[in-house]
Amino acid sequence: MRNNIPKKPLQALNFFMADMQAGIGPFLGIFLLAQGWKSGLIGTVMTIGGVAGMLMTAPAGALIDSTKRKKLFVVVPAIFTVLASGLILLSQNFWIVSISQVSTAIAGSALGPAVIGITLGIVKQKGFNRQNGYNQAYNHAGNVVGSALSGFLGMKYGMPAVFLLAALFGVLAITSALMIPSKSIDDRAARGLSDSNLEDQAGGIKILLQCKPLLILAAALAFFHLGNGAMLPLYGIAAANKNIGNPIMFVALTIIIAQVVMVGVSLFAMKLAEQSGYWLVLLISFLSLPLRGIIASQMISHIGLYPVQILDGIGAGLQSVAVPGLVAHILNGTGRVNIGQGAVMTIQGLGAAISPAVGGWISQGTGYEYSFLILGSFALVSVVLWIYFSPLLKSACGIPNEGKSLTRKT
Numbered sequence: 001m002r003n004n005i006p007k008k009p010l011q012a013l014n015f016f017m018a019d020m021q022a023g024i025g026p027f028l029g030i031f032l033l034a035q036g037w038k039s040g041l042i043g044t045v046m047t048i049g050g051v052a053g054m055l056m057t058a059p060a061g062a063l064i065d066s067t068k069r070k071k072l073f074v075v076v077p078a079i080f081t082v083l084a085s086g087l088i089l090l091s092q093n094f095w096i097v098s099i100s101q102v103s104t105a106i107a108g109s110a111l112g113p114a115v116i117g118i119t120l121g122i123v124k125q126k127g128f129n130r131q132n133g134y135n136q137a138y139n140h141a142g143n144v145v146g147s148a149l150s151g152f153l154g155m156k157y158g159m160p161a162v163f164l165l166a167a168l169f170g171v172l173a174i175t176s177a178l179m180i181p182s183k184s185i186d187d188r189a190a191r192g193l194s195d196s197n198l199e200d201q202a203g204g205i206k207i208l209l210q211c212k213p214l215l216i217l218a219a220a221l222a223f224f225h226l227g228n229g230a231m232l233p234l235y236g237i238a239a240a241n242k243n244i245g246n247p248i249m250f251v252a253l254t255i256i257i258a259q260v261v262m263v264g265v266s267l268f269a270m271k272l273a274e275q276s277g278y279w280l281v282l283l284i285s286f287l288s289l290p291l292r293g294i295i296a297s298q299m300i301s302h303i304g305l306y307p308v309q310i311l312d313g314i315g316a317g318l319q320s321v322a323v324p325g326l327v328a329h330i331l332n333g334t335g336r337v338n339i340g341q342g343a344v345m346t347i348q349g350l351g352a353a354i355s356p357a358v359g360g361w362i363s364q365g366t367g368y369e370y371s372f373l374i375l376g377s378f379a380l381v382s383v384v385l386w387i388y389f390s391p392l393l394k395s396a397c398g399i400p401n402e403g404k405s406l407t408r409k410t
Contacts, residue, residue, distance in 0.1 A: 006180050006184050009176045010135070013173055014136070014139040017115070017142070018143040028046070028233070029234075029236055043360020047354060049101025050352055050355075052102040056106045057343075060113055060114075062338075065338040070185060075177055077109075079174070084104040089159060089160055109345075116324050116338065118180065119135060121184075129274060130270055132270070132325055133270025133321050140262035140263045140317065147255035148256055151256075214343075217344060218343070218346075218348060220282070223351060223381040223385070225351035225355060228316075229355030230356045230360065232255075234359045234368065235300070236254060239300060250302075250305070258316065260313070261312075262316055264317075266320055282319065286379050290376045290383075291311055291376070293375055293376015296308045296376070297369040297373045298369070324341060327341050
């Protein structure tokens, strides 16, 4: 690892991009509920945005693999994310809200792979697991601060203050990205291209079909996020319907609890992955969702908020480190790391995109309690996949930093 790593701007970027990416998103459900929307329609409009983001993730990864101007894929999406979020404040028309969600999702589809590529280009494969762990800790810390401020400002001044805070974080994220010296990013390392591999091997989403461990990972994540995607917004809407305190503060508190947990869990995941590989890290993350669904179905209250969101922090915190690290580990040396990240995120995003509509219509038809149980049960498929294919997966999920590409173990 080089000694001139621009750690402070990289950490600042991860900190400030958290609230900028979220915008008013976490508060969208209760905002539209207050405008007379029903849970089914709220879930549908969230799904429209999710599908758009899912479709663009793999192409975004391919672009980031091929470009030498990786910071541009942070700066431009950041600008569009902030502008798109502001549309919702101007009009709550279904199509305006849908356009806003689509625009935000498309812009956001490049941000995650871009930051992963920049990080990999700076620290290379050997230092990626550890640096990604720190990146995620700063990202979750940014979510904590952003959510706390959003809750306070939203309660005091209304939803426009939440948007303005996200815009401020967007400006600071862009500034942080521009402070990273371009010469510190090794473009070959950023795409996982080994020194001995001179051929440009960037391919399409068919990379999943060429690598069975990667395909199983994507499928397991899709089922997990099919249940997980709707859990937080639905829990906030359920609380708002029960008039459990101020809805903006309640949603802010759900985010703060989960993100505080994620800070510590990200660092724990980094160390556990170094010692035991990624298989165990991901198994624990999958097991967290069924338990979360059971608790959410029984405790829609301020007391239930804590265990529900602690489990969210455990699952998401573990995956935020393990998924990028595992994909980079499997595809090391191929030159296709970022398109691989995008391909996995596309399949994962399929589950996350469908989840709000599934959860919204189930809750509207059967009640919130049953919807949480059903959503939580989807992750049991992830657990079965992960255990059934464990012989193959444990080989692919080996100790990071071995510097080996496992793509041929199909």
